[in-house]
Amino acid sequence: MNKKIALxxxxxxxxxxxxxxxxxMQSASQVSIFLxxxxxxxxxxxxxxVISKIMCYKMKIDKSNLKYILISGATNASLNFALGYxxxxxxxxxxxxxxxxxxxxxxELFSAFCDKRKVSKRTIVSGLIGTVGLILFILxxxxxxxxxxxxxxxxxxxxxxxxxxxxxFQSMKTCVKKTQIPLLVYISYSFIAGCIIAFxxxxxxxxxxxxxxxxxxxxSLGYLVVFASCIAYLxxxxxxxxIGSARANYSSLIYTIGAIWVSTYFEDYAxxxxxxxxxxxxxxxxxxxxRKKV
Numbered sequence: 660m661n662k663k664i665a666l667x668x669x670x671x672x673x674x675x676x677x678x679x680x681x682x683x684m685q686s687a688s689q690v691s692i693f694l695x696x697x698x699x700x701x702x703x704x705x706x707x708x709v710i711s712k713i714m715c716y717k718m719k720i721d722k723s724n725l726k727y728i729l730i731s732g733a734t735n736a737s738l739n740f741a742l743g744y745x746x747x748x749x750x751x752x753x754x755x756x757x758x759x760x761x762x763x764x765x766x767e768l769f770s771a772f773c774d775k776r777k778v779s780k781r782t783i784v785s786g787l788i789g790t791v792g793l794i795l796f797i798l799x800x801x802x803x804x805x806x807x808x809x810x811x812x813x814x815x816x817x818x819x820x821x822x823x824x825x826x827x828f829q830s831m832k833t834c835v836k837k838t839q840i841p842l843l844v845y846i847s848y849s850f851i852a853g854c855i856i857a858f859x860x861x862x863x864x865x866x867x868x869x870x871x872x873x874x875x876x877x878x879s880l881g882y883l884v885v886f887a888s889c890i891a892y893l894x895x896x897x898x899x900x901x902i903g904s905a906r907a908n909y910s911s912l913i914y915t916i917g918a919i920w921v922s923t924y925f926e927d928y929a930x931x932x933x934x935x936x937x938x939x940x941x942x943x944x945x946x947x948x949x950r951k952k953v
Contacts (some may be wrong), residue, residue, distance in 0.1 A: 664901055670894035671910040676917030678887035679743075679752035680925055684879040686744040688871040693741060694861040697854050698880060700736050703888035704850035707843060710893065716841040720848065727834035728845065732852025735827030741857075742816045742823065749813025750800065753922025757796060757941055758814070760915040761789050762821035762828075764948055769825035770832070785948040792940025799934045842896050850888070912945055 685695050711718065720728070746755045764786050771778045797814055804810035831849070835842055871877070895910075919938065922928040 661901075664898065667894040667897045667901075668910060670890050671898070672913045672917060674886040674891035674894070675756075675910070675914040677921060678883060678891070679747070679756040679918045680921050681879040681882045681887065682740070682743055682755075683747040683752040683926075684875050685883070686747045688873075688876045689866075689868040690871045690876065691861045691864050691866040691868070692744040693737075693857040693864065694866065694869070695744070695880065696737060696740055696857040697861055699740075699883050699888065700850040700854040700857065702884045704847050704854060706884070706889045707847040707850060707892070710889075711841065711844050711847055714843070716844050718844060720840060720844070721838065724834050724838055724840065727830040728848045729852050730830040731827040731845070731849035732854075733827075733856050734823050735831075736850050736853025737856045737860075739820055739823045739827070742820050746813045746816035746820070749809045750817065751922040751926045751928045753919035753926070753928055754797070754800065754814075755817045755820075756915050756918035756922075757938060758793065758817040759820050759824075760911050760941065760945055761793065762824045763911060763945055764789055765821045765825050766828050767948065769829060773829050782948060785944045788940050788947065789944030792937045792944060795937025796934050796941060797937070799929070799931045803929060842899070843893065846892050846896070912942060915942065915945075 686692065688695065708718075743755055743759070764782065767782050768778060768786065771782070801807050801810050801814070827849070831842075831845060834840060835845055898910075919928070923930070
């Protein structure tokens with residue numbers, strides 16, 4: 660394997676393996692979730708724009724593309740992560756990551772609907788395997804929970820994430836294909852849109868705490884900005900450009916497993932035969948979905 664490709668693959672896997680736990684650390688802060696998101700994507704957008712400028716990408720965008728950027732910003736760089744923050748308050752971060760990994764399948768289903776094409780049998784099989792696996796994966800957590808209602812609330816938030824992300828993904832796909840805008844530039848502007856939306860919501864929430872000076876908050880925010888946003892997206896962009904989106908998305912298999920390991924180690928996530936089988940089925944469903952494209 661090419662060293663640059665291997666490095667980019669490692670960049671994604673490392674960044675998103677620990678990002679879910681960092682997200683959980685952020686959710687425990689008294690700072691508004693949306694204000695934390697505004698901080699994160701404002702800094703990430705600046706870094707991505709600087710890199711885009713260094714790489715001499717064309718930065719100008721047509722006004723007709725703003726609607727796509729706003730949709731991506733609202734979903735993939737604001738509301739989607741807000742749901743993730745809320746979910747992480749009630750369930751282990753690794754469970755949020757595992758549920759979110761099913762976005763590979765929901766994206767394919769949504770793309771087929773938007774493109775008015777038939778859903779492949781393999782995608783249907785992957786969806787069924789993933790659904791059964793998800794049920795088995797979450798049942799023990801609900802059963803062992805001290806407050807099943809709060810656990811179900813966290814799971815509900817997490818389940819909305821792979822659905823919501825479809826809108827942002829489809830908008831990005833349509834805009835990039837239509838205008839040939841560099842993906843990194845599109846991501847940068849969607850980060851700005853997400854930042855503005857998050858900041859507006861934070862203003863209406865009227866929280867008194869503007870910043871948490873604890874090391875836990877500052878370090879986790881720094882990690883989410885540098886690794887989970889900039890390095891991860893740059894690595895993903897590079898891999899999509901060099902080896903295609905299907906092979907690049909194999910990284911989700913690794914960082915999902917990694918996120919579960921982190922959750923087990925740091926959050927004492929309890930394993931049983933049932934949720935282990937469910938987790939394996941989720942991984943199998945993702946692998947089955949990729950296999951047709953690689």
